[in-house]
Amino acid sequence: MFHKEGFKIMTLTAIILIAINIISYSLIETYWIKFAILVATVLFFLLIVQFFRNPQRVTDHNDEHIVSPVDGKVVVIEEVYEKEYFKDKRIQISIFMSPINVHVTRHPVGGKVTFSKYHPGKFLVAWHPKSSEENERTTVVVKNPRIGEILYRQIAGALAKRIVNYAETGTEVVQGSDSGFIKFGSRVDVFVPLGTKIRVDLNEKVKGGMSVIADVKTE
Structure with missing residues (x-):
């Protein structure tokens, strides 16, 4: 497919x-x-x-889970200051997509889209420290009733020349459903609240819509 x-x-x-x-x-x-x-x-x-392959994925819908929005490898897990929307500290989880990965972007949580914005920009390599702020990108925030607001950012890279984003402010979305596409590659950053339990490690490979990257369980 x-x-x-x-x-x-x-x-x-x-x-x-x-x-x-x-x-x-x-x-x-x-x-x-x-x-x-x-x-x-x-x-x-x-x-x-x-x-452009688009394999069917079955998401185990759970309002306590944040699933990976894309296929790829976890390259960043760190506490950062998110200055576009939250303007406070968050945990950033970055997933890098190689040319052989599936490039479909999926909603990491279900809920209501409260923010969706496209930013034109450069096409630095995806691992460049400034790529998340200077590259072409889209920022989407989904408000989940259990976890709260989760921000994810599609970032273009040196090969990716077009980002497609289907998330529209005010719409209700389903966890794991199609959120967009990054043509020919690159990376997605997910920003979760401090204190969220991280379920992945650096260099771990994840699958979009299936792999749980974080959750709010306390046990």
């Missing part, structure tokens, strides 16, 4: 690659060169297609 954001790109890519092969077969006489072009175009198309 593929994400709807990829249909146009995949179709256009297929048309261009088919045209390349038609031209090569009509103009090039050497068989191995034509075959090499065919193999290269097929591999390139498969590379594009894998960016």
Whole structure:
């Protein structure tokens, strides 16, 4: 299953690659060169297609849990000052997506969207210290009745040139449902209240909509 954001790109890519092969077969006489072009175009198309895969995920809905919004690896767990919305200290959990990860963004909690904003910006590499403040990004806050407000931020990277965000202020969203897409990559930061129990470790791999990254349980 593929994400709807990829249909146009995949179709256009297929048309261009088919045209390349038609031209090569009509103009090039050497068989191995034509075959090499065919193999290269097929591999390139498969590379594009894998960016837009959208596997079905079953989320165990729980108002005490914060699930990972994306597939990837946990690269940051630290206390920071969140200055855009909360303007206080929060625990930041950052998840980095490699080119081979699924790039669908999912709601980490269910509830009401209280804030949603797009920020144009640069395309620094995702691990750059200033990427969360200077790169193209979107900030979304969802208010959950049990946990409170959870902020997550989609951040573009050096390859990611477009962020898609479906979250609209005032709407009710379901935990694990489709929140957006980062075309070709990058990273998502999640900001949770101090005192929240963190359920992941640095360098741990997580799955969007399934892996519990934090919760408010006290036991």
